[in-house]
Amino acid sequence: MSLEERELEVLIGPQHPASGHMRLVAKIDGDIVVELRPNIGYVHRSVEKLAEVKKYLQIIPLVERPSLADTTANNLAYVMAVEKLLGIEPPPRAQYLRTLLAEINRIHSHFYGMGIHGVMIGSSTAYMWCFGDREPLIELAQELTGARLTYSYIVPGGVRRDLPQGFEDKVERVMRYLENRMPDYFDIYFNNPVTRARLEGVGVLTKEDAIKLGVTGPNLRASGVPYDVRKAEPYAAYPELDFDVITEEAGDAFARVMVRVREIQESIKIIRQVLKNIPDGPILDEKYMKMIPPNLRKQVEETGHIKFPGVFANLRVPAGEAVARVEGGRGEVVFHIISDGKMSPYRMRMVTPSFRNVILFEHLTKGARVADIPAIYGSLDYFPPEADR
Amino acid sequence: MVCALEGSMWVGNLEKAARKAAAWLVNKTPIRSLRDWGIAFSLWPVHFTTACCGAEFGASAAPKFDTERFGFLPFIASRQCNVLFIEGTLSKKMAEAAIWVYEQMPDPKFVVAMGACGIDGGIFWNSYNIVRPKDILPVHVYIPGCPPRPEAVAQAIIMLQRKIRKGELVTYEV
Numbered sequence: 001m002s003l004e005e006r007e008l009e010v011l012i013g014p015q016h017p018a019s020g021h022m023r024l025v026a027k028i029d030g031d032i033v034v035e036l037r038p039n040i041g042y043v044h045r046s047v048e049k050l051a052e053v054k055k056y057l058q059i060i061p062l063v064e065r066p067s068l069a070d071t072t073a074n075n076l077a078y079v080m081a082v083e084k085l086l087g088i089e090p091p092p093r094a095q096y097l098r099t100l101l102a103e104i105n106r107i108h109s110h111f112y113g114m115g116i117h118g119v120m121i122g123s124s125t126a127y128m129w130c131f132g133d134r135e136p137l138i139e140l141a142q143e144l145t146g147a148r149l150t151y152s153y154i155v156p157g158g159v160r161r162d163l164p165q166g167f168e169d170k171v172e173r174v175m176r177y178l179e180n181r182m183p184d185y186f187d188i189y190f191n192n193p194v195t196r197a198r199l200e201g202v203g204v205l206t207k208e209d210a211i212k213l214g215v216t217g218p219n220l221r222a223s224g225v226p227y228d229v230r231k232a233e234p235y236a237a238y239p240e241l242d243f244d245v246i247t248e249e250a251g252d253a254f255a256r257v258m259v260r261v262r263e264i265q266e267s268i269k270i271i272r273q274v275l276k277n278i279p280d281g282p283i284l285d286e287k288y289m290k291m292i293p294p295n296l297r298k299q300v301e302e303t304g305h306i307k308f309p310g311v312f313a314n315l316r317v318p319a320g321e322a323v324a325r326v327e328g329g330r331g332e333v334v335f336h337i338i339s340d341g342k343m344s345p346y347r348m349r350m351v352t353p354s355f356r357n358v359i360l361f362e363h364l365t366k367g368a369r370v371a372d373i374p375a376i377y378g379s380l381d382y383f384p385p386e387a388d389r
Numbered sequence: 390m391v392c393a394l395e396g397s398m399w400v401g402n403l404e405k406a407a408r409k410a411a412a413w414l415v416n417k418t419p420i421r422s423l424r425d426w427g428i429a430f431s432l433w434p435v436h437f438t439t440a441c442c443g444a445e446f447g448a449s450a451a452p453k454f455d456t457e458r459f460g461f462l463p464f465i466a467s468r469q470c471n472v473l474f475i476e477g478t479l480s481k482k483m484a485e486a487a488i489w490v491y492e493q494m495p496d497p498k499f500v501v502a503m504g505a506c507g508i509d510g511g512i513f514w515n516s517y518n519i520v521r522p523k524d525i526l527p528v529h530v531y532i533p534g535c536p537p538r539p540e541a542v543a544q545a546i547i548m549l550q551r552k553i554r555k556g557e558l559v560t561y562e563v
């Protein structure tokens with residue numbers, strides 16, 4: 001029998017048991033995957049095109065929608081690009097508050113990825129635990145910003161709200177809970193023989209391939225490349241904080257999960273430092289604080305909630321180009337804004353980590369078994385709306 | 390067809406008559422309410438994620454919100470499910486798949502459109518690549534919000550159950 005006859009084409013999706021809005025076109029020979037091509041574009045919603053007709057502040061919620069589990073990274077990267085064009089530097093307290101929310105979001109984004117991965121390899125316990133432990137962090141973010149996932153917390157010039165009263169104690173309680181909880185995960189999920197057998201040595205990405213393919217985020221660090229935008233090009237309050245870049249050497253699916261787990265512990269460390277070192281002061285740039293009418297400004301000082309003046313909504317950005325990079329939960333988020341001095345950008349380009357990682361589907365599954373497809377898929381923490389934009 | 394049963398004689402199509410009688414019985418109050426009660430507590434949504442609201446849909450099936458207590462458990466295969474959740478924006482490419490999935494589901498089946506995008510496009514209302522779910526599917530319950538909170542998903546399930554138990558949605562015909 002010739003090879004052509006032995007091969008079978010299997011269409012997986014777009015409605016499939018794994019969470020995701022994409023079709024995988026697999027060519028299989030028996031139990032071995034000969035070729036697997038992801039068919040993306042099921043969630044393309046033309047975010048970049050819509051940004052050209054929206055005002056600068058209206059784009060903040062728009063860029064959050066593509067990656068709903070990790071909204072702060074997109075929000076922060078976009079606002080940083082706008083701030084570069086405006087030529088303003090947010091006050092130090094705002095920088096620390098941005099870092100605080102970004103780290104809270106990183107933890108619950110990693111839990112989201114781990115939970116989905118758990119359900120893909122058939123461990124409902126992992127899904128239930130991860131999604132359950134995600135809730136306290138979402139509650140924290142909700143108290144700080146007022147929303148569960150779509151925070152829109154970071155605005156040009158600063159942040160929208162100050163720390164609520166007694167927030168530090170609540171954060172400390174949650175952090176202590178997470179620290180006590182992580183050993184349980186090792187007992188029941190990571191050190192489980194089934195998990196080990198399904199993830200160890202599966203989908204190995206070598207260091208050279210990872211660099212060559214332009215992979216980013218935890219998937220890159222799991223292959224032993226210590227690249228993190230927080231260290232490579234520090235932004236917000238990261239230059240003043242002490243943390244390590246997590247790497248693993250193995251490069252397999254298990255290493256990718258382990259990087260996320262260890263990053264959660266690193267984020268706990270960062271959050272503690274942020275709350276310890278946070279300076280006093282304003283949370284919005286002086287230039288914009290002055291625009292707020294006097295009676296409203298008094299209310300802002302009392303409550304710590306920014307009320308936007310009408311002028312702020314029609315924000316005009318000087319002509320020019322700016323690029324901003326941020327390390328999100330899934331990897332490097334890049335925003336490139338070209339402005340021609342009007343109320344909407346001339347062009348907005350967003351490069352999302354999921355789109356840069358989608359190439360791994362084809363690369364890692366070559367020669368793998370059919371049952372390994374979900375194990376590899378889940379370990380990439382791929383979020384289709386983010387890739388398709 | 391003529392049937393003889395212990396002396397008495399009936400004239401007519403027995404099979405047709407039996408089906409008619411069963412339909413009449415199933416639509417009659419005590420059995421009908423029992424039937425609607427059964428359907429209301431065995432809602433199985435198909436695992437079909439269309440867009441970003443899936444993140445909140447996942448959270449609603451997880452601890453803390455736990456929609457499983459309403460007999461609502463996401464399931465894999467469309468042929469064994471009876472609820473289709475449109476989770477957020479429906480792009481043109483996805484709309485095709487949504488119709489396939491809907492057609493594969495057995496009757497009685499229900500559609501819930503989740504999120505502002507599911508109602509009228511939401512933040513993406515002027516995008517060139519979206520479809521409004523009401524244009525292609527019969528939607529029974531809408532959930533507003535961008536994204537809706539998991540409590541809203543639970544509320545939508547309760548609303549769907551109420552609608553079913555009122556007997557508005559399910560009818561049997563011969």
